[in-house]
Amino acid sequence: MDSKIIFSRQITIEDWKQDKISQQVVLILGVGGIGSVATTNLLRLGVKKIFMVDYDRVEIHNLNRQTLYSNKDVNQQKVKAALENASFHNVGNTEIQMFDLDAVQNWDKIVEMASQSTAIFNCIDYGDYWDAAVQSLCLYYNIPMIIAGSFAQSFMAEIYLGTPCYGCMTDGLKEEYLNQITKENITNLKNISFLPSNNKPQGQSHQVLCSTAGNFATQLLLNYLNEQADSQTSKKVLFYLTTFEIVNFPVFSKNNCQICKYQEPIKEQQIITPEPIKEEQIITTELNQEQK
Ligand SMILES: *[C@@H]1O[C@H](CO)[C@@H](O)[C@H](O)[C@H]1NC(C)=O
Ligand SMILES: *[C@@H]1O[C@H](CO)[C@@H](O)[C@H](O)[C@H]1NC(C)=O
Ligand SMILES: *[C@@H]1O[C@H](CO)[C@@H](O)[C@H](O)[C@H]1NC(C)=O
Ligand SMILES: [Zn+2]
Numbered sequence: 001m002d003s004k005i006i007f008s009r010q011i012t013i014e015d016w017k018q019d020k021i022s023q024q025v026v027l028i029l030g031v032g033g034i035g036s037v038a039t040t041n042l043l044r045l046g047v048k049k050i051f052m053v054d055y056d057r058v059e060i061h062n063l064n065r066q067t068l069y070s071n072k073d074v075n076q077q078k079v080k081a082a083l084e085n086a087s088f089h090n091v092g093n094t095e096i097q098m099f100d101l102d103a104v105q106n107w108d109k110i111v112e113m114a115s116q117s118t119a120i121f122n123c124i125d126y127g128d129y130w131d132a133a134v135q136s137l138c139l140y141y142n143i144p145m146i147i148a149g150s151f152a153q154s155f156m157a158e159i160y161l162g163t164p165c166y167g168c169m170t171d172g173l174k175e176e177y178l179n180q181i182t183k184e185n186i187t188n189l190k191n192i193s194f195l196p197s198n199n200k201p202q203g204q205s206h207q208v209l210c211s212t213a214g215n216f217a218t219q220l221l222l223n224y225l226n227e228q229a230d231s232q233t234s235k236k237v238l239f240y241l242t243t244f245e246i247v248n249f250p251v252f253s254k255n256n257c258q259i260c261k262y263q264e265p266i267k268e269q270q271i272i273t274p275e276p277i278k279e280e281q282i283i284t285t286e287l288n289q290e291q292k
Pocket of ligand 3: 179180182184185223
């Protein structure tokens with residue numbers, strides 16, 4: 001098997017860095033709809049190794065979008081069925097390891113896998129604190145965290161590369177929990193089920209949405225590896241499938257972020273001369289007051 005020939009149609013693409021791609025060890029947390037697509041993509045791209053982690057069993061209602069599974073797999077362990085089908089897509093001899101375990105309760109195992117990984121796809125829908133914990137781990141090992149999530153007819157695709165981090169760009173996270181998952185002690189934790197999970201409504205998703213989300217998320221990693229323009233900082237994108245509208249979220253570092261510990265540089269004192277108030281503005285203010 002000659003990998004030069006297998007990947008000959010991609011290695012000549014401008015900026016393509018197959019050598020880098022071939023060295024990737026990717027931890028896929030959650031092999032559902034998006035995890036399925038990410039797995040297939042990474043195998044066909046020719047990464048070095050994939051860790052797959054999931055504790056679910058295949059359910060009938062997964063089959064509309066979780067492309068590693070079919071009717072014969074219902075009630076089977078997801079990772080076992082996933083490994084079977086992943087082997088079919090494993091054209092470039094990627095090493096695949098699967099783990100049938102609850103990632104939240106067996107955090108020490110996740111830490112161990114992360115220590116050997118070059119990127120993490122976080123496809124476990126446990127909530128913001130879980131995402132923050134995975135982010136903290138990624139910062140510790142200095143590797144990207146990729147997230148994708150879909151709902152009904154829209155999806156998010158996100159990549160976090162150092163600062164700004166997930167913590168910087170997520171509002172409302174409580175200090176009492178973030179304190180326990182700092183970069184300093186994230187690798188010492190064994191079980192992070194003390195973190196609150198999101199209480200989400202039943203998901204709505206379909207094949208096109210889920211695969212598009214998985215594809216966009218994989219492309220975020222590819223852009224980073226291929227060092228495309230504007231790909232070396234965090235990115236958070238919302239995509240509406242029905243209108244093809246894309247919303248790029250503002251990317252900013254939060255001062256004193258508890259996850260990445262960003263500190264705003266101390267600025268030189270600026271002397272701002274206030275502009276004189278114009279007449280127009282005074283009139284508007286008065287009008288507003290009348291309306292109340
Ligand atoms: C894996 O999925 C493909 C379709 O993506 C299918 O053709 C193939 O038969 C499956 N293989 C196994 C072993 O499940
Ligand atoms: C993780 O912690 C929870 C809550 O304390 C406990 O119920 C569970 O058994 C623990 N899991 C493991 C694998 O130790
Ligand atoms: C993690 O470290 C912080 C200080 O950085 C400390 O307050 C907290 O108790 C530690 N948590 C655990 C679970 O070790
Ligand atoms: Zn941060």
